[in-house]
Amino acid sequence: MDIKFEEAKTLKEKPTGALGFGKIYTDYMFIADYDADQGGWHDARIVPFGPIELSPASMVLHYAQETFEGLKAYRTKDGVIQLFRPEMNARRFMNSNERLSMPKVPEDMFIDAIKALVEVEKDWVPNEEGESLYIRPYMFATEASVGVHPATSYKFVIICSPVGAYYPEGVNPVKIWVEDEYVRATPGGTGFTKCGGNYAGSLKAQEKAEEQGYTQVLWLDGVHKKYVEEVGSMNAMFVFGNTIVTAPIDGTVLPGVTRDSIIHLLKDWGYTVEERHMPIDELMEGAKNGKLTEAFGTGTAAVISPIGELCFKGEKAVINDFKTGDLTQKLYDTLTGIQWGNVEDPFGWTQEVVRIQE
Numbered sequence: 001m002d003i004k005f006e007e008a009k010t011l012k013e014k015p016t017g018a019l020g021f022g023k024i025y026t027d028y029m030f031i032a033d034y035d036a037d038q039g040g041w042h043d044a045r046i047v048p049f050g051p052i053e054l055s056p057a058s059m060v061l062h063y064a065q066e067t068f069e070g071l072k073a074y075r076t077k078d079g080v081i082q083l084f085r086p087e088m089n090a091r092r093f094m095n096s097n098e099r100l101s102m103p104k105v106p107e108d109m110f111i112d113a114i115k116a117l118v119e120v121e122k123d124w125v126p127n128e129e130g131e132s133l134y135i136r137p138y139m140f141a142t143e144a145s146v147g148v149h150p151a152t153s154y155k156f157v158i159i160c161s162p163v164g165a166y167y168p169e170g171v172n173p174v175k176i177w178v179e180d181e182y183v184r185a186t187p188g189g190t191g192f193t194k195c196g197g198n199y200a201g202s203l204k205a206q207e208k209a210e211e212q213g214y215t216q217v218l219w220l221d222g223v224h225k226k227y228v229e230e231v232g233s234m235n236a237m238f239v240f241g242n243t244i245v246t247a248p249i250d251g252t253v254l255p256g257v258t259r260d261s262i263i264h265l266l267k268d269w270g271y272t273v274e275e276r277h278m279p280i281d282e283l284m285e286g287a288k289n290g291k292l293t294e295a296f297g298t299g300t301a302a303v304i305s306p307i308g309e310l311c312f313k314g315e316k317a318v319i320n321d322f323k324t325g326d327l328t329q330k331l332y333d334t335l336t337g338i339q340w341g342n343v344e345d346p347f348g349w350t351q352e353v354v355r356i357q358e
């Protein structure tokens, strides 16, 4: 793919102090256009970060043909800037686009575009403990047409944001509200995709949880409201001694890159991983009788987020005395160690983008 480069007239000041999450954007963005009548993808370019002009009739604004991804670039102490399993994001993006009747971005185009942008923005990859460059690829329908059909034109865009440690005070358990009214996904729907609509539909339950003093929602399945699925925008894992239970990837749950990596680590360490539909009653019972020893959510942003308390229909259960469990901590340390290049990467998960010469 030939990528044109348009130089910015001025560059932004790099931030100093706490970065937060997703508030600051870098100097450049990647854009490619898709037009069915021009043979598909064309005009790949890296241009100064700025507004995108759209027709008010653009189909994304009406029928929400939009998908996205999220991954990070990490700076190792040896000055290497690396990505973590970007091919998994590329494949998930293709699956999302397929479900939303959108054209696919080929895997090599997706990864080459990210690497080209991150290389241009290498000085934006932060180097403090726990910091990284969050990368947000996304695609949306631009065709100007107020009629429901798959659009014939799209934009594929990548923006980057330097982000701080998700938990500046370290990993700490959170309180989770088990949602028994609203649902996130149903079989045959779009639960396995990262489409914007999934997130718009989840906000109401998140607001409800926060009003009750809880940090996030634990989603139950959309048909029976009985089986445990995801926690907020993370996959959920439940530790019963040497067995870890997590919802299967069969259409309603997002196939998380972190989830897959943790399953690999757990199996490698000799744990049993059960991917199955677990009833909420089994989970609450385990939390109360102590068989549930640890619970946590997994995702790119926070990596691992321990669950300290569950509230289901007014009934509360505390997990592991509201403390971060040993296995949770070990998984967090190992995975972040691989991502930041401090721990050997036995699975070949990291990909070098550029090596900074001091």
Ligand SMILES: Cc1ncc(COP(=O)(O)O)c(C=O)c1O
Residues within 6 Å of the ligand: 070, 230, 232, 233, 234, 235, 254, 255, 256, 257, 258, 259, 298, 299, 300, 301
């Ligand atoms: C709904 C949902 N589940 C799970 C995840 C975790 O996926 P990953 O580990 O690839 O970040 C995310 C975040 O991307 C998400 O939005």
